Amino acid sequence: MIDIHFHCLPGIDDGPEDWAEAVALCRAAAAEGTGTIVATPHVLRGRWVNGDPETRDALVLKLNSMLGGTPAILSGCEYFLSSDAVELVERGKWGPLTTLNRGRYLLVEFPQGEMLPGTGDIFHELSVLGVTPVVAHPERNRLFAEDPGRLEDLLERGAIAQLTAGSLLGDFGVAPLDASAEFLRRGLVQLVASDAHSLDARPPRLAAARARVRADWGAAVELGIFESNPRALLESEPLPWTAAGSRAGRAARFPEGSMP
Numbered sequence: 001m002i003d004i005h006f007h008c009l010p011g012i013d014d015g016p017e018d019w020a021e022a023v024a025l026c027r028a029a030a031a032e033g034t035g036t037i038v039a040t041p042h043v044l045r046g047r048w049v050n051g052d053p054e055t056r057d058a059l060v061l062k063l064n065s066m067l068g069g070t071p072a073i074l075s076g077c078e079y080f081l082s083s084d085a086v087e088l089v090e091r092g093k094w095g096p097l098t099t100l101n102r103g104r105y106l107l108v109e110f111p112q113g114e115m116l117p118g119t120g121d122i123f124h125e126l127s128v129l130g131v132t133p134v135v136a137h138p139e140r141n142r143l144f145a146e147d148p149g150r151l152e153d154l155l156e157r158g159a160i161a162q163l164t165a166g167s168l169l170g171d172f173g174v175a176p177l178d179a180s181a182e183f184l185r186r187g188l189v190q191l192v193a194s195d196a197h198s199l200d201a202r203p204p205r206l207a208a209a210r211a212r213v214r215a216d217w218g219a220a221v222e223l224g225i226f227e228s229n230p231r232a233l234l235e236s237e238p239l240p241w242t243a244a245g246s247r248a249g250r251a252a253r254f255p256e257g258s259m260p
Contacts, residue, residue, distance in 0.1 A: 001033050006195070050096075056098065079109065081108050083122070106134065114141075132160060135162065151188055163193075165204075192225050
């Protein structure tokens with residue numbers, strides 16, 4: 001499996017505190033079948049500025065060396081969306097931002113329960129610049145959970161959406177669990193990632209989430225979300241499994257009002 005949202009670089013955000021924890025966290029992911037991890041430390045979020053991509057890359061290089069390539073660690077970040085997003089992208093090669101595997105996809109985090117005014121326009125401009133925003137864990141944002149149409153609007157402006165594995169398993173409570181099911185029913189989900197932070201509080205649970213999606217939504221949805229789309233993302237290609245395909249699949253399995 002490919003995990004495109006993972007906090008594994010030590011000492012720079014709320015992920016592992018040291019190298020021993022970082023290695024143990026990545027090896028736990030490998031043990032459940034994850035072969036590639038994109039390191040996505042928080043960037044420009046409060047005290048976690050992490051604005052120097054070269055410093056982050058040095059940590060990725062060292063972690064790869066310590067792991068011996070299993071799993072492989074790639075560069076990325078989780079960008080806390082701000083009004084100057086377009087300016088940051090236009091500043092040289094993304095400025096302080098690192099797209100996922102340095103391709104066309106940028107992982108974007110929203111404040112809890114908020115959406116920046118003009119987000120739709122920002123996402124449209126990013127798409128024009130060749131950057132596809134990946135909305136991180138929308139099921140844990142109250143606005144998206146209460147009004148899925150807000151998420152659908154962003155997807156229509158070129159974004160894609162990534163659920164958290166733990167949300168599908170009930171780790172964050174009933175509201176994110178219900179929102180995850182609703183987003184899947186509406187065909188608004190293109191990716192699932194662990195958003196792992198630590199073995200104790202936020203372990204990687206991608207395999208369990210994959211099994212849950214397969215059981216509840218079928219093999220086509222599972223393969224699209226966990227295999228085809230993550231692979232295409234790393235190669236900076238358009239995602240082959242789309243929301244339209246998801247809608248067709250769920251309509252056959254779960255008619256309106258009968259979501260799992």
